[in-house]
Structure formats: structure tokens, C-alpha cells
Amino acid sequence: MATTQQSSLMALEVQDGDRAVRFCEGTSFGADRSVAGELVFQTGMVGYPESITDPSYRGQILVITFPLIGNYGVPSREDRDAILKDLSAHFEAAEIHIAGLIVASYSGEExxxxxxxSSLGTWLKEQNVPAVYGVDTRALTKRIREQGSMLGRLLKQTGTRKMLALNGAVTPSGAATPTGSATPAVQNGHANGLAAPNGSNGYFxxxxxxxxxxxxxxxxxxNVRNLVADVSTSKPKVYSPDASIxxxxxxGRPVRVVCVxxxxxxxxxxxxxxxxxEVEVVPWDYDFPKLAGKEYDGLFISNGPGDPAxxxxxxxxxxxxxxEARIPIFGICLGHQLLARAAGADTLKMKFGNRGHNIPCTNLLSGKxxxxxxxxxxxxxxxxxxxxxxxxxVNANDHSNEGIRHKDRPYFSVQFHPESAPGPRDTEFLFDVFISTITDVIKDSSKMRTPVKFPGGDAAANAAAKPRVNVKKVLVLGSGGLSIGQAGEFDYSGSQAIKALKEEGIYTILINPNIATIQTSKGLADKVYFLPVNADFVRKVIKxxxxxxxxxxxxxQTALSVGIKLKDEFEELGVKVLGTPIDTIITTEDRELxxxxxxxxxxxxxxxxxxxxxEEALEAVETIGYPVIIRAAYALGGLGSGFADNKEQLIDLCNKAFAASPQILIERSMKGWKEVEYEVVRDAQDNCxxxxxxxxxxxxGIHTGDSIVVAPS
Known part of the structure; x- marks a missing residue:
């Protein structure tokens, strides 16, 4: 929580039809001014310096759903980019473009x-952008999702006034007040105009x-005005690549792209x-077909704010x-919408839009x-x-359009941001596709009569190569016996797996001995066996x-060990192993493999x-040298693992490790190194x-299950 001196309050109001609703009051940590705009939310966990400088947010009050904001401060505003020279190295524009910022928790100067x-608050004040923390952003986001994007306003505190508290009770002005005004009307110094008998304190x-x-x-x-005119460049400017690339x-001239x-x-x-x-950036209203000449080889249309209409x-x-059909065209975000309108299509206002860094989109050509x-x-x-x-x-969540392409010309566009900043870079290859298309057309002008080619293969061929598994009943193995608070990740992941299976209409059976878990809650799995997760009971349930x-x-580890033990029996039992193959599990469990x-x-x-x-352990350490770390294979929670600085400690650790595991790995100690883990999911279609x-x-060296973990780091 921020610790600032003389922090003032700020009220958030939302428009509900013709009336204003006081959603809450929070603590101001930005510029001391009021602001109004469109209220939108964003689900990204990191990247607030890039997000709030994105021109697409122009005129919008941004709600960040991730609860902790400001914890890594803000980089220098003076650093210049190594590629773009005179432009900022760390931001997406020369200024902050959001109208205001709303967060749950703000880390202040810490x-x-x-x-x-500097801190985020310092930067917001520099840019005259108001911000508020202490808001229930979860409740606010739910309201926006239910009612759609709405107008909001952040109101600065101008002072205080006396309000009568009947019988010692007063309407709270807390930071998470729900709908309704947090401050009732005050008339003549009294709430609701009630006069207090015998002085302001009254008899009671x-x-x-x-x-x-x-x-x-x-x-x-x-959205009723042309926001693009506020954020676009005022005159053309050329940016050139390093001569070596x-x-x-x-x-003999450079390959040039005009960027609108x-x-x-x-x-x-x-x-x-x-x-x-080489890129020539031109203003939004620049008549490039007439003014840019003919010595450019591609047209790029950028992202931006507001209504494309x-x-x-x-x-x-x-x-x-x-x-003219002379050059390839590529558009992103607003550029995508403008290309679609130029082609003759319509655009529409979404209920609450899509803003975040974790949104799945399916390529209809490849199925990826x-x-x-x-x-x-x-x-x-x-x-x-x-x-x-x-x-x-196509958006895999709401099925809205996320990209288009011409069937006979090298024109294409996408609604999402392949350049990321912030967010995943999975689709940055689309810039390679665009540049490759440009060079192909330069070499052979007949390529202007063919559509853009994309990597990833054909959807039908990809599906045939990795056919979808057709199952109607699935057994899910839960964890072994747990103490309260242990192994929440297994309970969470297993619960999500069961939900996903049920969405597909698949009957789910769960073996889990833990009563106080989400997995075993009534109504989640179709049938639950409160049994120990071991080979004998799993075999009986399968039969x-x-x-x-x-x-x-x-x-x-408990469920993995059962899978390894029953590896050679699954086929005879008529059961197919879904997810990670057993051989792969063995490779991860066997330290040597x-x-x-x-x-x-x-x-x-x-x-x-x-x-x-x-004996093998003592022999191994002779070639590795002390200090070493001992890692036991096939062991729960790092059982039997530890550090050894000498032979006596090694022998002691080995005796403990071999009591829990048939194999250990002796590894050069890396004690003191920073440990960062990545959670990666990969499916049969190679979607990662x-x-x-x-x-x-x-x-x-401390087992992750026993460690304090910060996610995302």
C-alpha cells in the first residue's frame, strides 16, 4: 500500500442511463485534477508503462484488473531508442494517453x-494524469462486463464539510463503497436537511x-470525436534501418514502407x-496516393483510438x-478496421471490447x-x-473477427497487436510475412495477383495429422493426502481440467482423498472416489x-508415480493417457535422463x-567437486534433497535420499543463484x-512447494 503524505481522496462515478452513480472513493496518487472519459478495463498482469502510453487508450479511463501496480516503477523518460534514435526507448509514445488510471493496490515509492x-505516481503527476487506488477493480470490471463500456469520471476532493451522524452512525466514505453516493446531500450543515435539536450533538x-x-x-x-487527430504525427518523417541490414x-533505393x-x-x-x-510515417489525413510518389513498396496502417467510421x-x-493494386498492404487494430471499411465492410462498437495480453485467436488457414x-x-x-x-x-473467446485477407491480392490485417509491447510476441512473425510479401512483389509484380501466404500449413491437413481424441469418460487423478494450504496449484489445475472436460460433454471421474478441496466439491466432477491415489486403487476404479x-x-508427484507404475497396464485396461505421455514423465522424473x-x-x-x-555418489562427486546439491528422483516435495559441502554431509544426505528414492542426481551447487520458472502449456498441435x-x-535449492513465489516476477 502506498504511503504518501496528505493523500487526498478521489471519487469514481459511472453513468447509468441519465443518472450518476458514485461507485466508490479511493486515494489519489496522480495529478490533482478531475477527468471524464470512457471507462474500460485491461487484464494484463504486467506492462503498465507501455499500456498507458498506447495511443489507442486516448480519452479512456483505464481500469487495470491485476491487483498490484507500480511495483517496478517507471524507467527513464530521457533514454533514447537504439533503433529509432530520437524516440523513447521504453514507452509506446512520447506521452501518457490514458485520461485516468484506476487500480486496486499501488506500491507507492516502494x-x-x-x-x-521514479515511481508511477511521480510520472502521472508529471503528465497531469489523475489516478486512484483502493478501488475494488474486480467489482468494477464485473459491472463493465455486465453493462458494457460506460462513461466514468474521476472527481478530485476539493475539501470537507460537516455531516450529522445520527446516533453516532455516519455513511462511510471508504474506498470500496458500492453503488450509490458515498456522501449524502448536506444542507445547512446537516445531513438530509435534518436539524439537530439543542445544538449539533442533540440529546442522544x-x-x-x-x-x-x-x-x-x-x-x-x-468516441464522438476524431481522437486520431490528437495522436497522429503532424508531418511526414522517415526512419531508416542500419546500413548493415x-x-x-x-x-538501388531503399525498400520503403509508407506508414499511416x-x-x-x-x-x-x-x-x-x-x-x-525504410519507413515514412505520414499523418492520418495525408493523401499518400498523390503525395508520397511511387517509390514506396508497401503500405502499413497503424493502430489508434476511436471510431473508425x-x-x-x-x-x-x-x-x-x-x-491501384501496386503494393502489399498490412493493417493492425484501427488499421485493420480502416482496411475493412475501405474494402466495403462495416465496423461495430463492442459491448466492452478486448483489452489484455492473454487473448486467444485462431488462424482459420492453419487452425493454430x-x-x-x-x-x-x-x-x-x-x-x-x-x-x-x-x-x-477469429477470437477464440467471443468469436469476434480478428483478421481479414484479400483472396486475390496481398492485402491483410489483424485486430490484435503482433508487435506486443506489452504482451506475448507469438504473432510478431506477421511483420516477416509482410516484408517477405513486399520483396516477392518487387521481384515479380505478378505476385500482386496472389493472396498473402502464411506459415503454419493447412488446417485440414494439420487436423488430420493430429486427430482430436474422441473420449466420453475420463478419469482424473488428484493429489495425495494434503494438509490445509498445501499444493493449491494441483487443486486449481485439476479443477480447471474437470471444468474443461465437462464443457466438452465428457463424463469425469475423480480419485482424490482430500475432502476440503475445490476438486472434490459437489457438482464439479460427475463422480468422486475419496480413495488414496495409488496403483492398486486406481486399477480397481478403472476396472x-x-x-x-x-x-x-x-x-x-503422487499421480505421476501412479502413471509410471501402471504404464504397461493402461493399454490392457483399455485406457488412453491424455496430456503428457508417460515416457515424457519418466524423462522428467529420472534425473539422468x-x-x-x-x-x-x-x-x-x-x-x-x-x-x-x-559408492556411485562418492565416485561422481570426485569429478564434479564440492559443493554439490543432491536431488532425489521420483520424490515428493524435494524429499531427500539438499546441499553438501563435504564428504560427511554427502554421506548423510545420500542415506536420507536413498531411503526415499532409488536414484539421486549429484549436481554442482548453484546456491545463491536467482531461480525463475516458466509455466508453459503445449498441445498436440504445437500451440504453446x-x-x-x-x-x-x-x-x-529450497523446493518450490516450500518457497515464497512471486508470479509474475
Whole structure:
């Protein structure tokens, strides 16, 4: 929690029809002024310096759903970018573009990052942007999701006034007050105009209390005006790549892309320039078909804020370029919507938009799913696309359009942000696709009569190569017996697995001996066996229930060990192992196999050797040298593992480890190193998702299950 001197309050009001609703009061940590705008939420866990400088947020009051904000401060505003030279190195624009910021918790001046030069609050004050913390952002986000994006206003405190507290009670002005005004009307110094008998305290001990008073300002809807004019460049400017990577036209001139700046993020510019093309950035209303000449080889249309229907001039310029059919075209976000309108399609206002860094989109050509970064409140109406255009990407959550491409021309666009900043970089390859298309057209102008080619193969062929498993009944193995508070990750992951299976209409059976868990709650799994998770009981349940498949990866070491023990019986029992194959589990559990696997892919590992008895352990340490860490294979919670600085400690550890495991790994000690883990999910179609990264607070060597972990780091 921030610790600031003389912190003032700030009220948040939302528009509900014709009336204003006081949602809450919180503590101000930005500029001391009131502001009104469109209230939107964003689900990203990191990246607030990039997010709040994204021009697409112009005129919007941003609610960040991740609870802790400001913990890594803000980098220098003076550092210049190595590629773009005179532009900022750490932000997406030269200024903050949000109208205001709303967060749950703010870390104040207690930030920590090697690049940080100030707190977030200091920067917001520099930029005259108000902000408030202490807000129930979960409740606020639910309200926006239910009612749709709404107008809001942050009202600064202008002072206090006396309010009568009847019988010692006064309406609270706490930071998470629900709907309704937190400060009732006060008339003549008394609440609701009630006069206090015999003085302000009254006969029954009624007292007055100071309550905050807030400034009043009008509502403001940013979507009714052309916000792009506020954020676009005022004149054309050229950015050139380093000579060592520059691409050249056969005529000798640089390969050039005209970029229409309708709210350009700096990282889009970086992604183009670092791929060797010269980029001319032009204003939103620049008539590039007439003024840019013919010596450019591609058209890029950036992201930006507001309603694309207001951008009639830009749409007409794009349409003219499309009709000329001379160069490839690529659009992102607002640029995607403008390209669609130029093609003849319509756009629409979404209920609450998509804003975050974890939004799945499916490529309809390959069937592959990508996790994307997004920030938009408008979308292309795919039903209005002309016949010579087709959908390219679709949102896997709400099924809204996320990309289009021309069937016969090298024109394409995406709604999400392949340049990330912040967010995943899974789709940055689209810039490579664009540049490759440009160079192909330069070499052969007939390529202007063919659509853009994308990597990933054909959806039908991909599906045939990795057919979907058809199962109707699945057995899920939970964890072994737990104490309260232990192994919450297994309970969570297993619960999510059961929910996903039920969404697919699959009957689920769970073996889990723990009564006080989410997994075993009534109504989650179709049938629960409160039995120990061991080979004997699992075998009996399989024979009784006859499931089609089994999951061994949601119960920690206990379930993994059962999977390994029954590996050779599953086929005879008629059960298919879903998720991670047993052979892969064995590779991760067998310390020697795991170390060798890491070596085979070039992943650096500490010098190590496995041992199956004390003699082998003593022999191994002679080549590795002290200090070493002993890791027991197939063991629960790091049981039997530890550090040894000498032979006596090694012997003691080995005796303990071999009592719990048939094998140990002797590894060069890395005590004192920082330990960071990445949680990665991969499916049969090679879709990979980094769920999060985790930083272990405790020194390396403490088992993660016993360590304090910060996620994301």
C-alpha cells in the first residue's frame, strides 16, 4: 500500500442511463485534477508503462484488473531508442494517453527495478494524469462486463464539510463503497436537511463528522470525436534501418514502407525498421496516393483510438491504393478496421471490447491458436465482408473477427497487436510475412495477383495429422493426502481440467482423498472416489468404471508415480493417457535422463551425474567437486534433497535420499543463484502458451512447494 503524505481522496462515478452513480472513493496518487472519459478495463498482469502510453487508450479511463501496480516503477523518460534514435526507448509514445488510471493496490515509492528512475505516481503527476487506488477493480470490471463500456469520471476532493451522524452512525466514505453516493446531500450543515435539536450533538449524542466534498464536471464521450487527430504525427518523417541490414530495391533505393499514423505505437515502427525497411510515417489525413510518389513498396496502417467510421478521408486514401493494386498492404487494430471499411465492410462498437495480453485467436488457414495482446473497443463485422475477402483470424473467446485477407491480392490485417509491447510476441512473425510479401512483389509484380501466404500449413491437413481424441469418460487423478494450504496449484489445475472436460460433454471421474478441496466439491466432477491415489486403487476404479482415458498430470508427484507404475497396464485396461505421455514423465522424473535431454537441446545445465547407490555418489562427486546439491528422483516435495559441502554431509544426505528414492542426481551447487520458472502449456498441435513466470523469493535449492513465489516476477 502506498504511503504518501496528505493523500487526498478521489471519487469514481459511472453513468447509468441519465443518472450518476458514485461507485466508490479511493486515494489519489496522480495529478490533482478531475477527468471524464470512457471507462474500460485491461487484464494484463504486467506492462503498465507501455499500456498507458498506447495511443489507442486516448480519452479512456483505464481500469487495470491485476491487483498490484507500480511495483517496478517507471524507467527513464530521457533514454533514447537504439533503433529509432530520437524516440523513447521504453514507452509506446512520447506521452501518457490514458485520461485516468484506476487500480486496486499501488506500491507507492516502494518500487524495485534496475531500469526504474521514479515511481508511477511521480510520472502521472508529471503528465497531469489523475489516478486512484483502493478501488475494488474486480467489482468494477464485473459491472463493465455486465453493462458494457460506460462513461466514468474521476472527481478530485476539493475539501470537507460537516455531516450529522445520527446516533453516532455516519455513511462511510471508504474506498470500496458500492453503488450509490458515498456522501449524502448536506444542507445547512446537516445531513438530509435534518436539524439537530439543542445544538449539533442533540440529546442522544449525535455528532458531526467531516466528509469529503468532490468537484463536479460534465460527462465526456471520447468516441464522438476524431481522437486520431490528437495522436497522429503532424508531418511526414522517415526512419531508416542500419546500413548493415537495409533492404534495397533493384533500382538501388531503399525498400520503403509508407506508414499511416492513426495512433502508431513505437514498437510497430521498431518491428518494421529492424527488418531492414525504410519507413515514412505520414499523418492520418495525408493523401499518400498523390503525395508520397511511387517509390514506396508497401503500405502499413497503424493502430489508434476511436471510431473508425469517423475516418472517412483515411478510408478513401486506402481504397485508392487498393484499387491501384501496386503494393502489399498490412493493417493492425484501427488499421485493420480502416482496411475493412475501405474494402466495403462495416465496423461495430463492442459491448466492452478486448483489452489484455492473454487473448486467444485462431488462424482459420492453419487452425493454430495464438495468444495475443489486444486493445480495442470496435470490431469488423465479418458478415459484411465482400466476396473477395475472407476472415483470417477469429477470437477464440467471443468469436469476434480478428483478421481479414484479400483472396486475390496481398492485402491483410489483424485486430490484435503482433508487435506486443506489452504482451506475448507469438504473432510478431506477421511483420516477416509482410516484408517477405513486399520483396516477392518487387521481384515479380505478378505476385500482386496472389493472396498473402502464411506459415503454419493447412488446417485440414494439420487436423488430420493430429486427430482430436474422441473420449466420453475420463478419469482424473488428484493429489495425495494434503494438509490445509498445501499444493493449491494441483487443486486449481485439476479443477480447471474437470471444468474443461465437462464443457466438452465428457463424463469425469475423480480419485482424490482430500475432502476440503475445490476438486472434490459437489457438482464439479460427475463422480468422486475419496480413495488414496495409488496403483492398486486406481486399477480397481478403472476396472469398475471403464473410462476411455486418464489424466496423470493434475495430482503432483503422487499421480505421476501412479502413471509410471501402471504404464504397461493402461493399454490392457483399455485406457488412453491424455496430456503428457508417460515416457515424457519418466524423462522428467529420472534425473539422468532429464539432464541428458537438456543437453540434447542445448539448454545449459550444471555439471551433474546420477547415482543409484552411495559408492556411485562418492565416485561422481570426485569429478564434479564440492559443493554439490543432491536431488532425489521420483520424490515428493524435494524429499531427500539438499546441499553438501563435504564428504560427511554427502554421506548423510545420500542415506536420507536413498531411503526415499532409488536414484539421486549429484549436481554442482548453484546456491545463491536467482531461480525463475516458466509455466508453459503445449498441445498436440504445437500451440504453446506461457501461462506465467514465477520468481522464487527463497534461495535456489529450497523446493518450490516450500518457497515464497512471486508470479509474475
Amino acid at each position: 518500487y524495485s527495478h534496475h531500469l526504474a528512475t 449524542g449525535n455528532k458531526t463528522k467531516d466528509v469529503p466534498v468532490f468537484e463536479e464536471i460534465d460527462w465526456y464521450n471520447p 537495409a533492404l534495397h530495391h533493384p533500382s 499514423d492513426v495512433g502508431l505505437k513505437y514498437n510497430q515502427l521498431r518491428c518494421l525498421v529492424k527488418r531492414g525497411v 469517423l475516418m472517412t478521408d483515411t478510408v478513401e486514401h486506402i481504397r485508392t491504393t487498393m484499387d 491458436c495464438y495468444i495475443t495482446s489486444q486493445n480495442h473497443g470496435f470490431a469488423v463485422d465479418a458478415d459484411t465482408l465482400p466476396n473477395d475477402w475472407s476472415e483470417l483470424f 469398475l468404471e471403464r473410462p476411455d482415458a486418464i489424466y496423470c498430470t493434475f495430482g503432483g 532429464f539432464a541428458r535431454s537438456m543437453e540434447s537441446i542445448g539448454a545449459p545445465c550444471a555439471k551433474s551425474k546420477s547415482a543409484n547407490n552411495l 502458451i506461457t501461462v506465467c513466470n514465477m520468481e522464487n523469493f527463497d534461495p535456489l
